[in-house]
Amino acid sequence: MGELRLMKGNEAIAEAAIRAGTDAYFGYPITPQSEVIEYLMEHKPYETTGMVVLQAESEIAAINMCYGGASCGRMVMTSSSSPGISLKMEGISYLAGAELPALILNCVRGGPGLGDIQPSQGDYFQATKGGGHGDYRLYVLAPSSVQEMCDFVKTGFKMAFKYLNPCMILSDGAIGQMMEKVELFDPVRRRTPEEIEKQCPWATIGKKTNRERNIITSLILDPYEQEKHVKKLKAKYDRMQNEDVLFEKIQCDDAEFVIVAYGSSARISQKAVDIARSQGIKLGLFRPITLFPFPSKELNKLSKQLKGALSVELNTGQMVEDVKLAVECKIPVYHFGRYGGVIHTPDEILNVIKSKFIGV
Secondary structure (H helix, E strand, C coil): CCCEEEEHHHHHHHHHHHHHHCCCCEECCCCCCCHHHHHHHHCCCHHCCCCCEEECCCHHHHHHHHHHHHHHCCCEEEEEEEHHHHHHHHHHHHHHCCCCCCCEEEECCCCCCCCCEEEECHHHHHHCCCCCCCCCCCCCEEECCHHHHHHHHHHHHHHHHCCCCCEEEEEEEHHHHHHEEEECCCCCCCCCCCHHHHCCCCCCCCCCCCCCCCCCCCCCCHHHHHHHHHHHHHHHHHHHHHCCCCCCCCEECCEEEEEEEEEHHHHHHHHHHHHHCCCCEEEEEEEEEEEEEHHHHHHHHHCCCEEEEEEEEECCCCCHHHHHHHHHHCCCEEEECCCCCCCCCCHHHHHHHHHHCCCC
């Protein structure tokens, strides 16, 4: 068993970044994720591991620093919350277009605009449908616990380097601020320049050998070459859908109805499932862990035994579109959302299940 600590979600992801061998973190404070950079500054990993921790002058600067570090084959990370992620979106599109790995945390707050600092899931579209410009996708992980905030740092970097693509951890203010027991993984040493050169032949690390020069850019002026490049990216995203879909099914074996929920909504929905089961209602929970690639095939397979599904989200209705597409209109699908920082209760969720599907 690894080291156990009681930590906030934001602290756990910062500690995991140190332990995962991250080369650099470039950030800018914004509530409710400011503990990430505060933790890193307080613990000074640059004195122990050599990890760079830098508060940039803006969110735009931070994401472009990630672009520079990723170009050198380094493990780079940034974090922000909703309005800050919006500012980073141009740089995120550049990273995807240039095929560079980076890890990005969005600790979602209420919106649109400046909104408030309470938890929300209003950034689902932004994360999964391409919040920046162009035909690109992010690999998106949705933690529902402080433990997963920690674990998904390693998973996120693994996927970012496997696909040479930015990976986003889509959290929210509740998970970022809550405290839970976390089992920390053992530290991994940072890679040496020689290891980076061997593992990342695409990186710009200086022409020390006779290998060809690497040019990293997302600018391709020839339309036919750009089309070829976008086809290559699309094939990569298709591969994600075939190889690295993650999800969890809870009490779904005999379920007649299912809640589809991720993140903090899934935590609350699990309690609603427990209450429903105690009342003889065969309710299950389907939790997407990757929001892209969305677990459409598994949800479609599950739908064959169901009488209905309820998408529970902290927004006005976003993931529900992917749920409807996944079940191909074979069963009724409804949405239940709270927004503005208001969080569902298990009883509210169960009452919607009863009113929509059981007629109670």
